[in-house]
Amino acid sequence: MKKILLIIFCNLCIASAFAQDKCGAQMLKESIIARHPAFAAELDRIQAAQSVQLTALKKAKLYGAAEKTTSTGTVPIIFHIVLNAAQIAQLGGIEGIQERADSQIAVLNRDYNAGNGDAYLIPAAFKPVYGNVGITFGLARLTPSGGCTSGFEIDTTTAPGFDYNGTAGSQQGFSNAKYSITGGADIWDSSTYLNVWVINPTSPSGILGLTVPLSYIGGASGFTSAEEGVILNYGSFGVKSPNVQYFLNGAAGGRTLTHEIGHFFEIWHTWGDDNGACPWDPTGKDDGIADTPPEGNSHSGSYNMPLPTVTDNCSDSASGIMYMNFMDYPDDPYALLFTQEQALQMQSNIISGGESYSLTTHPAVLAGQGCPNLAVANMSTINTFSISPNPTNGPVHINIGNDGQSQKITVINVLGQVVKTIIPSANVSIYTIDMDGMQKGLYFVQCYFKNGMVSGKIILQ
Numbered sequence: 001m002k003k004i005l006l007i008i009f010c011n012l013c014i015a016s017a018f019a020q021d022k023c024g025a026q027m028l029k030e031s032i033i034a035r036h037p038a039f040a041a042e043l044d045r046i047q048a049a050q051s052v053q054l055t056a057l058k059k060a061k062l063y064g065a066a067e068k069t070t071s072t073g074t075v076p077i078i079f080h081i082v083l084n085a086a087q088i089a090q091l092g093g094i095e096g097i098q099e100r101a102d103s104q105i106a107v108l109n110r111d112y113n114a115g116n117g118d119a120y121l122i123p124a125a126f127k128p129v130y131g132n133v134g135i136t137f138g139l140a141r142l143t144p145s146g147g148c149t150s151g152f153e154i155d156t157t158t159a160p161g162f163d164y165n166g167t168a169g170s171q172q173g174f175s176n177a178k179y180s181i182t183g184g185a186d187i188w189d190s191s192t193y194l195n196v197w198v199i200n201p202t203s204p205s206g207i208l209g210l211t212v213p214l215s216y217i218g219g220a221s222g223f224t225s226a227e228e229g230v231i232l233n234y235g236s237f238g239v240k241s242p243n244v245q246y247f248l249n250g251a252a253g254g255r256t257l258t259h260e261i262g263h264f265f266e267i268w269h270t271w272g273d274d275n276g277a278c279p280w281d282p283t284g285k286d287d288g289i290a291d292t293p294p295e296g297n298s299h300s301g302s303y304n305m306p307l308p309t310v311t312d313n314c315s316d317s318a319s320g321i322m323y324m325n326f327m328d329y330p331d332d333p334y335a336l337l338f339t340q341e342q343a344l345q346m347q348s349n350i351i352s353g354g355e356s357y358s359l360t361t362h363p364a365v366l367a368g369q370g371c372p373n374l375a376v377a378n379m380s381t382i383n384t385f386s387i388s389p390n391p392t393n394g395p396v397h398i399n400i401g402n403d404g405q406s407q408k409i410t411v412i413n414v415l416g417q418v419v420k421t422i423i424p425s426a427n428v429s430i431y432t433i434d435m436d437g438m439q440k441g442l443y444f445v446q447c448y449f450k451n452g453m454v455s456g457k458i459i460l461q
């Protein structure tokens with residue numbers, strides 16, 4: 001018994017050691033109200049309206065099915081990677097970023113479709129409310145102008161990161177990362193793409209993610225649609241594999257974005273961001289969700305297995321709080337479920353008539369018909385290269401410039417197949433490729449520099 005008590009005590013120790021907010025949701029809410037006091041009443045109206053919406057859906061008997069009843073299209077995600085050269089290198093360069101983007105999408109599709117293999121770890125008391133959100137995600141393959149993309153764009157900065165307070169747009173919520181004029185990346189049409197900015201938050205530095213949902217746009221908040229979407233700490237982007245990769249403690253499983261997209265679809269922290277109040281307190285708001293138990297404050301850190309029962313000042317049953325919910329703060333391995341009612345709330349925003357329905361109506365953006373399996377849209381202006389002659393009937397000279405920093409040059413056909421690879425030598429800037437005898441048509445050249453990849457086209461006549 002002593003041992004068990006000690007283990008539980010240690011769990012709480014770990015939890016308190018990570019008491020700092022992982023997610024900026026409460027900070028954002030409070031900073032908007034500080035700047036725009038009228039937003040407090042507006043937020044109450046937003047949450048009341050969502051409650052009414054949820055009640056109506058329950059009455060429509062959608063609730064209880066635990067499965068989505070309306071099929072939705074896939075949501076295109078674009079990752080705006082706004083990092084400096086050292087941070088891009090920490091992610092493994094272009095190839096590492098592609099791996100992270102791919103693994104991140106896989107996690108989302110698993111967690112949002114009741115497909116997470118670790119769901120068996122959910123305590124027995126909560127298994128009956130395990131929900132299937134039924135939303136699928138994919139990497140965007142077309143840019144807003146119809147060009148090809150691999151689902152991320154890299155905007156190489158020289159800055160170490162971004163502060164919560166900015167000078168552009170709303171001037172809060174790391175807004176400078178969302179505008180090119182302040183060294184960030186401009187949003188892609190938020191009615192087509194779910195925008196995720198992958199950055200290094202420098203102040204406060206512990207933030208793993210922060211989301212501006214559609215309900216915050218316009219009105220008294222000071223936010224415009226130019227900032228709708230998710231800020232993601234680059235140390236919690238994707239899934240760790242192999243072990244040498246850079247990740248922040250507890251955030252190597254891709255679940256930060258699972259949590260943040262929950263906010264994007266208008267669900268909130270399980271404890272309600274109400275500073276410890278319980279639902280029955282005068283100021284207690286909790287999360288407005290019936291099948292997540294009342295909870296005082298966030299719970300974070302790691303836990304022993306099987307997961308222990310944890311109670312806090314708001315617990316109203318022997319089963320305790322649902323700290324393993326995606327909308328609480330556990331380390332990634334202990335975040336296991338959305339509930340059925342959380343799923344219903346999110347579904348209500350993505351089905352026909354919902355605020356985010358338009359995101360599901362762009363299959364062409366996901367298909368990227370005609371795009372090779374490559375084409376990273378790169379915004380780096382630090383490195384350039386030239387191709388001549390172009391068009392060509394055989395020989396092509398690729399000049400990577402005097403700095404000789406390119407690490408790899410590849411030529412790829414329209415099917416995405418690599419047809420030539422060159423590993424540049426030190427102090428050599430011009431490389432000649434002979435394409436004589438190859439099938440005529442369009443080819444893509446990718447030059448991998450230390451701080452990013454730049455692509456170009458060759459026309460073989």
Ligand SMILES: [Zn+2]
Pocket residue numbers: 023024025259260263269
């Ligand atoms: Zn959050």
